[in-house]
């Protein structure tokens with residue numbers, strides 16, 4: 001849709017105010033929050049490819065990420081929250097050494113909108129902090145995001161530590177992020193991998 005492309009152009013250019021206004025207009029016109037989230041995710045991935053090819057650089061990524069977060073803050077309240085009783089408690093964080101939070105934030109947003117009790121413990125989360133948060137909140141699910149090949153092994157460290165502490169069976173462990181796939185999830189003994197925020201809901205609803 002042309003409007004979605006235009007919205008991402010504004011995000012890419014760091015036109016935060018304009019992007020927010022446009023997102024508000026689109027929501028008013030009945031464009032669904034899911035459609036906007038999907039388009040922004042695709043846009044961000046395309047920027048990632050350009051970054052890879054050195055056609056854009058870190059400052060441009062930072063500008064776009066900041067604008068994207070602003071747009072998401074407008075979209076979040078529009079994700080209708082059903083009046084269902086709170087489902088499971090989910091601890092979500094991005095692993096140690098990794099500051100990429102956009103994907104994790106989207107997963108949190110969509111889970112909350114679907115009735116889950118989500119506790120976002122942020123980015124750069126250590127192995128012990130994942131486990132302490134899960135214990136403290138009596139969580140059912142631990143979700144770990146990793147966006148870099150250099151940080152994905154922390155997901156494995158958390159699972160190994162849960163096993164060492166005899167706590168592995170207490171939690172459903174989900175992993176995700178751009179370099180993660182089903183093979184990795186199986187290799188490290190996670191319960192599930194999901195490629196996007198909407199799949200996470202389907203996965204957890206089926207548990």
Ligand code: B12
Nearest residue numbers: 048098099100101102103143144145148149176177196197
């Ligand atoms: C935006 C971005 C940044 C932003 C992050 C802003 C922020 N606050 O999050 C900034 C500019 C800060 C940044 C910094 C860096 N980045 Co960067 N970044 C990206 C980029 C372009 C997009 C990531 C993104 O937001 N995607 C959009 C979201 C919506 O998608 P997503 O994260 O994949 O999430 C979805 C799914 O994966 C899934 N999901 C995500 N998490 C979870 C968790 C669970 C449990 C589940 C089930 C599902 C799930 O659901 C999400 C929603 O649908 C990627 C490129 C890429 N292909 O991913 C590079 C990329 C990840 N970055 C990269 C690099 C190298 C860096 C830097 C080291 C650059 C530098 N030289 O400093 C730093 C690292 C900083 C650090 N220590 O973390 C590399 C990593 C390479 C590698 N080693 O693997 C990438 C792949 C770019 C590239 N091709 O080189 N980056």
